[in-house]
Amino acid sequence: MSADPSTPFSQRLGAEVYDRIQERILAMLAAEKVDALITDHPEDVSYLTGFFHHPGERPVAVLLESTGRVVLLVPELERQHAEEQRAHAEIVTFAEYPGLESPFAPLSRAAAPARRIAVTTQITHHRLALLRSAFDGVEWVPSEMVTTARFIKLPEEVALHREAARITDLMLQAGADLVRDAIGSGAPFPSEADLAAHVGRVGVGEMYQEHADVVVISFLAGGLVYAGANSAIPHGLPSSYRLRDGDTFMLSLGAAVGGRFVEGERTFVLGEPTSDQRRYHDTIRDAQAEGGRAIAPGIRCCDSNARCLDVIRDAGLGSYLRHRQGHGIGLGMHEPPWLEDGDPTVLRPGMIVSNEPGIYIPGHAGYRISDSMLVTETGSEPLTSFPRSLEDCVIPL
Template sequence: MLDTQRLPTTFYTALQDDLRGELTRLGLDAILADDPSDVAYLTGFFHHPGERPVAVLLPVNGSTRLLLPELEREHAEAQHTMAELVAYPEFPGLHPPFTYLDRVAGRIGYAGSMSVDRLAEVTTAFPGATLVRTDLLTRTRLRKRPEEIALHTEAARITDLMLAAGRTLIEDALAAGGDLPSEAELAGHITGVGTHTMYAEHADVVVVSPLAGGLVYAGPNSARPHALPSGYRLRPGDVFMLSLGCAVGGRFVEGERTFILGEPTAEQRRYYEAVRQAQQIGGEALRPGVPCAQANKECLDVIRTAGLAEFLRHRQGHGIGLGMHEPPWLSDGDDTPLAVGMIVSNEPGIYVPGHGGYRISDSMLITEDGARPFTAYPRSLDDVVVAL
């Protein structure tokens, strides 16, 4: 059992100190971040974003400050937020929220995710500052620290439990001789298993969205990569996909498996094996120094060589961290070199209209000699066939 899902104060102290060094190197006097995941990354404060601004100001000299509405103060204190709290009464209020921060001069970095309106508010509040767009936080978040990797590892364990729970629900229904579950019933059951496990076994659960669960689709519905669970009830012969994941301490993992309900046809075997081989080759391509686009090509070329290129709909994968989808992108057009400590999904898939979809995904940690999956649910065809 985890004593807590929250990272220790030493994590934030080291992170903030490292960022101050990078700011100095870049000729910046501070960095301002208002993206909720950046706020959580820098300070440990997780919140439900709304119209009331929440932002972190991290200067080279001086303490890190968290701007937040007064109604969030106790919430931040309860999370042992690693920043000096600067609260404003309400929004919009008599004074603009950013004016409650001490005025900062010099060059202030901000992320490209900041809205145009928010940037204008900051510019007005800090008339003596020059606002400079920077990707510093994006680059820093690419490589996970050991404390984060431990959280991802636990998220993977729970994701594997959810995959097994989905299969068990179907096998139990078959054994009972009743109706098979619908996509929505499967999704609800799996989500319940994930969240129950987390609250039963962890202290200080960090609540993010989604905390646990994912997409469930079967038969022709699974040919749409991001279809939402429906009332469709599984049938013998269906291909069905469990596209699952969860977040522990706000750190995500995804694990996806495609199952076949009954003895596979020759067509189903062909489709499944092409994707399985692509995922294996794709995993082997994930090595430090390899550009993301190259790994993507090596992975998807397996499917193209199998004569199934017409059924490709997406890239090999994407980065994972405080977001389920974040840089780097295992795709054409992203030449970011993979590096030790990055976490990416390896999830090639094909989607055959009117028939079904096939996708296998593991979250992978880039290591010094390659990559290793966090998720461990078996991937061979025999392991994903549910006998009738």
């Protein structure tokens, strides 16, 4: 929320932010000895230029040349959209797709001569073939430079993540309150779908009420809600299942402000917890606390993952593990680096990663606690702040 209540929180980053982002890539172009970079990944496009779009069959791409020139290729139908979003680039368009020539031909005509061009490793074979047909005599160099650049968030990006975290906390509170209100009024308990719809309305409503220039992407606010045995499926989808006395239920929520994501997840118990529910919840809380300590500058992702998940294994619950400690968060809800045994990436200040250990007991329930963590100079800071202990996550009947 804006420090001045009369001034709405702006989701749009200023031109000077994109100048710094593009300068970061220019240094990488020089280091990789390439003449230019082309990426058609929607998140890269928005990262480099501030243009957010609904991806489809019509290509949208960015060309960043070693001279510092930036060109945004869009279909003609998106020109006005890019201009209204103040895309930080020259705009070049193609008429339609598939068209009578490669949609990348106008980009080729606008580009300076180049011998080596870096291209994102996530480009499809089809798109790469279209590029090759439009650019003659170019060596295409697979590169992760934009992915790597996105690891470290600028302060202006962190401000967007913090606001997404505030909204995520509001949604967690709204979900718990909906259940408490039903108990207090004697109404039927809400279903998973009821809860999911309610928290989504709260999150999106808060955003449009408090923010200017809302950046609309496929996901603004909401998430997954599952209860009882359904919650033993880590990414289960909300159903018509209605909460019952004694249920464990999970609110797996998040928001995207200015396209920057945050996730926050809590596991609740409806009524007095059993000894098993206490054991499961307390173990995950302990693992998540150790995971938070293990997210710090200089620590490898794989080592953080091991420290976090070893708490669960040492508690004798390792057979219920289904996934890693966490993942990077930014313009994607899931993006590198990965807090997993196979990722040796060293954590650095400015990274944002999830800390979300979980266990899943078939036929009973799942238990997961997640916070989005900002790596700082001395350790890490959870951006989401909803209480995590079992005492705070019990809803009395």
